[in-house]
Amino acid sequence: MERDSKARNVIEQIVRQEVDKIAAETKAVVGEIVRANLLPQLRAAIRDSISEAMEEMLTQEMPPAPEASIVEEISQAAPAFPEEELPIEEEPTEVSPAFPEEELPIEEEPALEEIKVSGDGDGRYAYCIADSGVSVSLGNIGIEDSEVYTIPYKGLCAVVHNCPTEPYEAADQEVVKGWVQTHQKVLDAAMEKLGTVLPLGFDTIIRGEDKADPKQVVKDWLKDDFENLREKMDKVRGKQEFGVQIFYDPRVMGEVIVRESEEVQKLKEEMASQKPGMAYMFKQKVEKAVKEETEKRAEKYFKDFYGAIKNQVDDIKVEKVKQDKDRTMLMNLSCLVLKEKVEDLGNELERIDNMDGFSVRFTGPWAIYSFV
16 A cells, blocks of 8 residues: 555656646747737727727717817827927937938947936837837836836837846736736827837837847847838838727618618508518518618628728728627728828718718727738
8 A cells, every 4th residue: 555655646746747847838838829819809909998988088078069070089098108308319320311222331320328227127128119219218107117218220219118038927817908008008108209100019028148238139130120120110101090980870770771762661561451460470571671771781881981981091901890789880990091181081080970870980099000
């Protein structure tokens, strides 16, 4: 019996060691799967929840006047720091806005005055790349109140904070949600202070090897990928991303169809002259006819609205429609819009919003996730 007990203990110890080994080996893989699959959905859900919360707040605090333009209904996240201008140190080298075709010089640019930044760690959490070559601190607005600052290179800069090299992980999804919301607020702040940005996904951490200086690692990355980053920045410079959601009220559309459809009118007349049993069958025929006509009209409205909106934007993407309690979402769009065309887009959406049975949710500007 004693021999059996010792054997069981040895087996249990071996099993525990194997389980611990498997857990250690798969931790990184599981984390990557979560970031790749959960976080994009979470970020989209947070964007929608922010939009809905702002829409509700605007509705409660500022009832729209009868002649108000829908452009005034654009919701924006609150600034992440005060409105006063932050001190900005310009790079000593003069950068031309237009780059010649020949290969860029490879010599290092003169060092900027070093910013004293709080926070330790061998990694740099990267929020975005901004269309500005400045060295500046944005304050303690980052995840877990980290100080956010820029690392510049030739007219672009990375917006970062100091952090350990391990990814941000938490079992509590509310904590993760808070981190993602803070990430979005930093993007909003960067857009406000630095101009156009190329957003990076949540939990993008840059780290070097062999105790390399993490700040220099970021600069080397900007240098190595400069042409690609500049090309993407050129594509979106001077543009903003907006969300456009168009809804219709099925009850209102059904009433319009009943009034206008000859087929439905004919069925209703036949139903009125039938006995109770047959009348029920005709009622089902009426409901089926209304449903089919609703689907036909929804398809036509989608094509009409899509064409009208496309004429006002630089690029457009159709996103998955979502469930709504009292309305049916006809379309969910991400739109890349020139700043000077935002008002024209708003006017077109106002026209749609004024149509009987339709409503529009127009949100932004957002960091340009959908087009880079």
